[in-house]
Amino acid sequence: MDLLFTCCKNPTFNTLIDIGVKNGKITYIEEHDGRHTDAKEIIDLGGNLLLPGLVESHIHLDKAYLLDRLPGDVTTLRDAIEKTTELKHGYTAVDIEKRSLQVIRQAVNRGVTKMRCHVEIDPISQLVGLETTLALKERVKDSIDLQIVAFPQEGIFNDDQTARLMEQAMVMGADVVGGITYNDRDVEEHLDFVFRLAEKHNKPVDLHVDFSDRPEELAILDVIRFTKTFGMQNRVAVGHLTSLGSVERGQAAEIAADIARAGIHVISLPATDLYLNGRGDNECVRRGLTPVQLLLDHKANVVYGSNNIQNAFTPFGTADPLDIGFLLAQTSHMGSEQDALKLIEMVTTNAAASLGFQHYGVKIGADADLVVCSVNDVRTLLYTRPERERVYKKGKLVAKSTIQVTSYVEERMTT
Incomplete structure (x- = not known):
């Protein structure tokens, strides 16, 4: 040996x-x-x-380390999206590579050997982020496996270019079709495009879904339906899903069971979710998380990710996924010895399964x-x-x- x-x-x-x-x-x-x-x-x-090796299930490399470029503090999701959109006009390939490498080096030092990153595809940055990250993927392959999600942060149908750019991104070599149900003109139209694109290129789907405290915001129901219709069981992941945490317990349990039956992987992103959610509550402020324990009780595969590193969405971040696991332990009442074992599984074997990594x-x-x-x-x-x-x-x-x-x-x- x-x-x-x-x-x-x-x-x-x-x-x-x-x-x-x-x-x-x-x-x-x-x-x-x-x-x-x-x-x-x-x-x-x-x-x-x-x-x-630890698995980073959800991270945005191309918008990491932007705190010093922000004109002020950001405290809402809408403001975070808008401020970051403004900053994208100044992105260059060299800039994206430098900030991405900073995160990757830190992650590898902390034991991460596999990572799924969301790269923004839109009329502002066009395909610069994707081209840069594809080259970076090859450059760092001896240290870490990068999976690249083509992510339409600005929506797909809010302009006349993104749909074409998403198609081109898949042809260029993106590994996963991304989506964002809360930032486009129509959820049905958005999901139909995402799932058809995934079917065409035989790729998995990773969606930003229901990022709010509003119990009526339940695009997850549409995601479950599309997953079954397209036969995509075990090939769909959803990030955030925080609205589910505000849904009445009985209804939330039914949805959790449906998520598990559809084989949809749930990625909790507590550093961002706790920071931006719950700000409209004056009393009994909600935690702003997806109901992790409820989902686990119904046999859904729940994992967690860092999401953002020091930007408008999350001013914190170390690129150590165990920091996120520790945060989730505190905020989801997961303090037992068995919980610790589960949280380590959620960043290793369960995370690898959610991202479809083999030989792990x-x-x-x-x-x-x-x-x-x-x-x-x-x-x-x-x-x-x-x-x-x-x-x-x-x-x-x-x-x-x-x-x-x-x-x-x-x-x-x-x-």
Whole structure:
């Protein structure tokens, strides 16, 4: 073997294990017994965690790090869209690449080996963002897998160019057809275009849906119908879906069950959703999230993503998806040990499934996309989010963190 990790902890297994890698694939998994199998490099984890690479399910690289360009603070979704639209007039390929790379480097350092990014397609930026991100995808492929969503942020039918540009984006190599139900002239028309385009190019669909606190905003019902009509079960993802959190419990439960039956993946985006939602409430301010636990109870696949990094939609962001998992744990009442396991699954195996990635996980034959952590349980990992010690992409070391902290607290207390 090229590489052997010994004495590893992984939540999928009940005992400590040894994991071997050859030619970028996991070829060996056995219970740890203290005996070393031959390998070119042997790394003893001493009981610490070895996870499959983290998956960033939803992020906007092309509009990351725009805070310093905003004329002031933004506190509403409409204002965020409008201010960002104004900034797009100044985008260049070099600018988009620089900001995107900044996010990607940070994400890889934190253990992300797969990422789905939404690239805006519209008459302002035309296809510059897509061309830049396609080139970037090839450039960083040895460190991270990028999936590119052709995303019509400004709507598809609010102008006479975007429909043509979306078609062209798919021909150029976009991986996913995107959509946004709350920013176009007609939901039915919008979804019909998106699903027909996806069918034509045999691509999955990823939609921004129902981003508000209004219980009557339920485009998700149309998404469920279109998913079934086009036979797209398990190939459709929806981001935000926050209106569902304001729907009466019984009705919300019925919708959650329908989402699960349709195989629609739900991507919670708490950093953005908590920041922009709930601002119209004077008392009992709503959390502004999709009802994560309700959806999980009805067997829907729920995952989470960073969405935005320091821009009009979200002034926060570190490109560490575990920060988002920790935020979701706090705001969705997910504080048990079992919840911690679920939240780690939501950023690993469940996230990979939602994005359709194959050859993933800690199993024989999977790509050796692995993250070495400096703790021995997932609860501590989620709650403390230490630096990831080592990150591997197909068995190749792509990031390494070495931190030395010297504390003088005890010494000063005893002198």
